[in-house]
C-alpha cells in the first residue's frame with residue numbers, strides 16, 4: 001500500500017449541513033450504454049437536511065449514526081421518526097466512500113470519525129445518501145485543510161453518484177448528462193412544500209428498470225422548459241401546473257398506494273403533488289408557509305396508509321455548507 005505523508009489537521013471538528021432535493025422536473029431519456037439514462041432535470045434543494053460532523057478518530061473512516069434520527073431543524077414535527085434501519089455504517093455508506101475518495105485524491109491517510117444525523121428520508125427519492133457524500137466531501141476538505149478546487153470536488157462528487165454534485169451545489173439547477181452536469185437557475189422566489197414520507201423506501205435502480213419496462217429504453221426525456229419558465233413566475237400556481245416526473249408512472253406501478261397519497265395531498269389543499277425523484281416520498285406545493293402548515297395538519301389527520309411522517313419544508317436552500325469549525 002502506498003504510504004501517504006502525514007497531513008496536519010488544522011481543525012478538530014467540522015460540521016456540515018446538507019439539504020434534500022426534489023426534482024421539479026425529471027425528464028428521463030434513453031438508456032445509455034453505461035446503463036444510466038440521459039436526464040433533463042430541474043433540481044430544487046429543500047430545507048430538510050442531514051447533519052454530518054467529522055472529527056479525528058482512529059485510522060480509517062468510522063461512522064456513527066446519531067439518534068434521534070429526526071431533523072429537529074425541519075419545520076413541523078413528524079408523526080413518526082425518519083427510519084434509519086436501511087443506512088449502512090460501513091464502507092457501503094456513501095459518506096464513508098466519499099471520504100476515502102477525497103483522501104485518495106489528496107493523498108491523505110484518513111483517520112476520522114463521522115457522526116451522521118439523518119433528517120432526510122432514507123431511500124425516499126430525496127437523495128439522502130448523495131447529500132451525505134457531498135457533506136463528507138465538504139467536511140473532509142475543511143478538516144484536512146485541502147482547499148480543493150470546486151471543479152475537482154465536483155468530479156469526485158460525480159464519480160460517487162449522479163445526484164452528489166447537486167447536493168454540493170444546492171439552490172436550483174438544470175441537470176443534464178446522468179444528472180451530474182449542472183447549470184444554475186437563479187430566481188428570487190421561495191417555494192413551500194409538504195412532504196409525505198413513506199415508511200418503506202424504493203430502490204432507485206428498480207424504478208429506472210420499471211420505467212424501461214413500461215415505455216421501452218429509447219423514450220425521449222420530457223422537456224423541462226415549462227418548469228424553468230415557471231421558476232421565474234412569482235405565482236406558485238404556474239409551478240404547480242408545470243411539475244413533471246417521468247419516473248412517476250414506474251413508482252405508481254411498483255407502489256400503487258402512492259396514488260392515494262397524491263390524491264390525499266391535493267384533497268388537503270395542495271396546489272399540486274408529485275412523486276419526488278424515484279420516490280416514494282410525495283411532495284406537495286403550497287402557496288405559502290401558513291398554507292403548507294395547514295396542508296400538513298390535514299394530511300396527518302387523514303392518516304393515509306403507508307405514510308410514516310408528514311413534514312414541511314421550503315426551497316430553494318444552499319447545498320452542503322460548513323456550520324461549525326473549531
Ligand SMILES: C[C@](O)(CO)[C@H](O)COP(=O)(O)OP(=O)(O)OC[C@H]1O[C@@H](n2ccc(N)nc2=O)[C@H](O)[C@@H]1O
Nearest residue numbers: 035036037039130161162163178179204205208277278
Ligand atoms: C432519481 C434521481 O434521484 C433523480 O435526480 C437520480 O437520477 C438518481 O441518482 P443517484 O441515486 O445518485 O443514482 P446513481 O447512484 O448515480 O445510480 C444508481 C442507479 O440509478 C440508475 N440511474 C441513475 C441515474 C441516471 N441518470 N440514470 C439511471 O439509470 C442506474 O440504474 C444506476 O445504477
Ligand SMILES: Nc1ncnc2c1ncn2[C@@H]1O[C@H](COP(=O)(O)OP(=O)(O)OP(=O)(O)O)[C@@H](O)[C@H]1O
Nearest residue numbers: 086093094122123124125126127128129132163204
Ligand atoms: N449516507 C446514507 N444515507 C442513507 N442511505 C445510504 C447512505 N449510504 C448508503 N446508503 C444506501 O443507499 C440506499 C438509498 O438511500 P438514499 O437515502 O440515498 O436513497 P434515495 O434518496 O432514494 O436516493 P436518490 O434520490 O439519490 O435516488 C439506502 O437504502 C442505503 O442502503
